[in-house]
Amino acid sequence: MARSNLFPDSPSTGYQGGYAVTTVIHRTYLLLAATLLFSTFTAVIGMRALFAYQHPIMIMIAAFVSLFAVQWTGGRDSPMAIPLVFVFTGLMGLSLGPVIALYLRMPAGPSIVAEALLGTAVIFGSLSLYALVSRRNFNYLGGFLMTGLVIVVLASLANMFFHMAGLQLVVAGMALLVFSGLVLFDTSRMINGGETRPVIIAVSLYLDVLNLFMALLEILGALQGGRRR
Template sequence: MQPQFQMTGQASREVSLQQNKVLRNTFMLLALTMVPTILGALAGVQMQFSFMAGSPMMSFVLFLGIAFGFMWGIERTKNSGMGVVLLLGFTFFMGLMLSRILQVALGFSNGASLIAMAAGGTGVIFFSLATVATVTKKDFSFLGKFLFVGMIVVLLAAVANIFFQIPALSVTISAVAVMVFSAYILYDISRIVNGGEDNYISATLAVYLDIYNVFVSLLNLLMIFSGERD
């Protein structure tokens, strides 16, 4: 019986080491993705980048096509260095797309502080929920179905609001998005900690999208409630 217990304990330690390795690599790559995101955002702001601004619906569809193309490529190459290259290219693209809302924010007299507040709030949400997931090691996989439904509802409402442009709906979408994608941070980090995700490139992509959407939604809310025109 003792050799069996020893083998079981060794296997458990190996699994734990692997999970810690995936988590560590995910956090390191996540930090790296912020570099092309910032560079893309700065380039977009400087160029006053506008992604088919005259046709919001076509812009949205094209954005989804490019984004899903990148994500498909990342998943296909997630076990090689090309996965990292595609991920960094994707985050640069997302930085370019982010530049549009940053340009709008900078149109307010307190735009820079709004952006800083949104970034700070996103950081607090991420580190708080990541700490909960890593310290408690609780399995939050039960949230998956609910969060997926919430994400689809947010996406459909965002598409509808392209046509209707209802301010109250915009506020609701942003508020719900903050809650849904904050919960996704908890869910995705928990999956890594508990062995549900064993590839750090896929894990980084998931957590990056969570953080990105929380930041955009927070910035939207701050502009609506705290934006000051000159």
């Protein structure tokens, strides 16, 4: 069977359309779960691997290159798309390892990480469930979310130079709101036919989960007096 039949460009109508959307949803969440598990595995490696501490920029550059490769191959239903997804998410987990290790060494560090994981699961799960059950179209949020994302990125870059604790907390709060909105937006694209390629949606949702977790780590660390320095 051709891959164009496995991943149709647009859902059909009626029974076939509903079946196509359900298939996309199942494949998307299966791939998302697999990538999150793989990232967890590589994050554990990153917590112990000297390379992850010595070459974080190199790892992030490789991750961005692999992300562009995923977008290119995933948009063309290439058989290389899924292996590249695991390359990308594995590198992201590897880069996350030293960050988690740093939090774990703080006073109350294990509870911060555990609460961030739980909070991420609750936020992602509840928003995804709402979008799936309500079937509301959240495409109208796209412009607002893109603007918010640009502001978060620019503010994060600015804080790399100014090192303002207050700004860092504000940026984390904004990121939490933006990526919560993106969970609704990306899930809506999947169930309303805006995007029918599981690879593309799974990577988008993976990034939503990852950034929710990072934002919660930052917020909880600051609130408990253990802000990362």
